[in-house]
Amino acid sequence: MSEDRKPGFNTLAIHAGAQPDPATGARATPIYQTTSFVFDDVDHAAALFNLETFGNIYTRIMNPTQAVLEERMAALEGGTAALAVASGHAAQVIVLHTLMEPGDEFIAGRQLYGGSINQFGQAFAKFDWTVKWADTTDADSFRAQVTPKTRAIFVESIANPGGIITDIEAIAAVAKEAGVPLIVDNTLATPYLTKPKEYGADIIVHSLTKFLGGHGNSIGGVIVDCGTFDWMGSGRYPTLTAPCSSYHGITLAETFGNFAFAIACRVLGLRDLGPAISPMNAFLILTGIETLPLRMQRHCDNTLQVAEWLQGHDKVAWVNYAGLPGNKFNALARRYCPAGAGAVFTFGLKDGYEAGIALVSNVQLFSHLANIGDTRSLIIHPASTTHRQLSDEHRERAGAGADVVRLSVGLESVDDIIADLDQALAAV
Ligand SMILES: *Cc1c(COP(=O)(O)O)cnc(C)c1O
Numbered sequence: 308m309s310e311d312r313k314p315g316f317n318t319l320a321i322h323a324g325a326q327p328d329p330a331t332g333a334r335a336t337p338i339y340q341t342t343s344f345v346f347d348d349v350d351h352a353a354a355l356f357n358l359e360t361f362g363n364i365y366t367r368i369m370n371p372t373q374a375v376l377e378e379r380m381a382a383l384e385g386g387t388a389a390l391a392v393a394s395g396h397a398a399q400v401i402v403l404h405t406l407m408e409p410g411d412e413f414i415a416g417r418q419l420y421g422g423s424i425n426q427f428g429q430a431f432a433k434f435d436w437t438v439k440w441a442d443t444t445d446a447d448s449f450r451a452q453v454t455p456k457t458r459a460i461f462v463e464s465i466a467n468p469g470g471i472i473t474d475i476e477a478i479a480a481v482a483k484e485a486g487v488p489l490i491v492d493n494t495l496a497t498p499y500l501t502k503p504k505e506y507g508a509d510i511i512v513h514s515l516t517k518f519l520g521g522h523g524n525s526i527g528g529v530i531v532d533c534g535t536f537d538w539m540g541s542g543r544y545p546t547l548t549a550p551c552s553s554y555h556g557i558t559l560a561e562t563f564g565n566f567a568f569a570i571a572c573r574v575l576g577l578r579d580l581g582p583a584i585s586p587m588n589a590f591l592i593l594t595g596i597e598t599l600p601l602r603m604q605r606h607c608d609n610t611l612q613v614a615e616w617l618q619g620h621d622k623v624a625w626v627n628y629a630g631l632p633g634n635k636f637n638a639l640a641r642r643y644c645p646a647g648a649g650a651v652f653t654f655g656l657k658d659g660y661e662a663g664i665a666l667v668s669n670v671q672l673f674s675h676l677a678n679i680g681d682t683r684s685l686i687i688h689p690a691s692t693t694h695r696q697l698s699d700e701h702r703e704r705a706g707a708g709a710d711v712v713r714l715s716v717g718l719e720s721v722d723d724i725i726a727d728l729d730q731a732l733a734a735v
Pocket residue numbers: 394395396397420422423463492494495513514515516517526527528679
């Protein structure tokens with residue numbers, strides 16, 4: 308390929324970061340299942356530990372299989388660098404650990420993955436990091452929460468339940484005014500459907516566990532540094548701008564410029580907190596990413612057909628899928644996710660709680676479980692599972708009322724997916 312040709316998304320999904328293995332010629336990326344790497348000599352070891360040269364030391368910090376996954380994700384999101392970690396939640400901990408000091412605050416849209424609500428509100432409180440909640444559908448509600456202690460804003464690109472398509476550009480404008488980075492969790496969209504950097508995100512996180520891995524077999528997460536935030540100019544992020552005592556007093560933001568955030572996450576956050584991804588999981592997720600464009604398009608096409616069919620069913624009260632004309636997020640979906648509004652959505656059953664239980668008990672092709680983003684079609688009734696500990700009022704507020712069913716539509720023949728829902732709804 309000539310120097311001035313920019314490879315397309317499909318090409319990057321297959322090739323970015325990878326080359327035939329220099330030692331063996333292996334064409335698929337090998338699983339470097341090793342804990343540690345031999346130094347050339349004493350000087351090489353010293354240079355590695357001083358961050359004067361890049362290279363492998365120990366798989367908690369860096370590994371060649373993980374490195375291919377990182378380069379591929381940075382390429383797909385248009386970032387300067389990336390760091391792969393053990394899970395989506397691990398990515399979030401490391402990002403916030405790099406940005407926050409005890410006593411600092413960050414603002415998050417309250418319509419988030421349930422696990423993130425727990426992590427931000429409960430686990431992070433133990434670090435004395437305070438989350439201020441805003442309404443993802445209202446950029447002004449973020450503005451109202453900004454204080455001198457604010458260090459970041461966090462939103463999901465597609466937020467469920469609720470079926471929200473986030474107006475990333477409007478919230479990025481608030482982050483800019485406040486002088487803090489915008490973090491976008493792009494798990495439900497993946498860079499195939501939307502690239503948050505193009506709308507002003509500074510940091511992107513993913514649970515690789517979902518559509519990127521795509522086959523329901525491996526947990527993983529990634530942090531992408533967009534290279535857009537001016538850490539030295541801000542001066543509010545000592546991890547990046549104060550002399551670093553672990554590395555002979557170098558200043559990470561000065562030494563590493565527009566990929567300093569990714570470096571800080573690796574050489575401090577991952578080094579010290581420790582949630583490394585295994586080479587095996589990195590390999591499985593890389594293999595999944597090779598077919599991301601094909602899978603995501605099929606996921607979206609199947610989902611639109613299923614949502615349209617449900618809308619016409621007499622036992623269904625409502626369908627909330629942003630891909631449907633008439634949905635309140637349809638205009639934002641057409642702007643941010645023109646190829647499709649993702650594969651996860653909720654709908655309501657006219658007969659409420661008992662109907663939800665009957666539906667999940669009678670499906671045969673769908674799997675009743677708590678996950679999304681598998682090749683297989685998945686179903687859950689939040690009120691009787693993930694949200695059962697909450698009061699009725701809290702469930703309603705979380706978009707998980709008694710009548711709500713959530714689907715993650717898979718890649719099976721769409722006629723079979725619809726036929727399964729049809730026979731299960733007949734039993735309701
Ligand atoms: C699953 C998920 C996470 C957490 O990721 P894990 O890999 O399970 O730790 C975070 N955000 C979103 C939107 C998710 O769907």
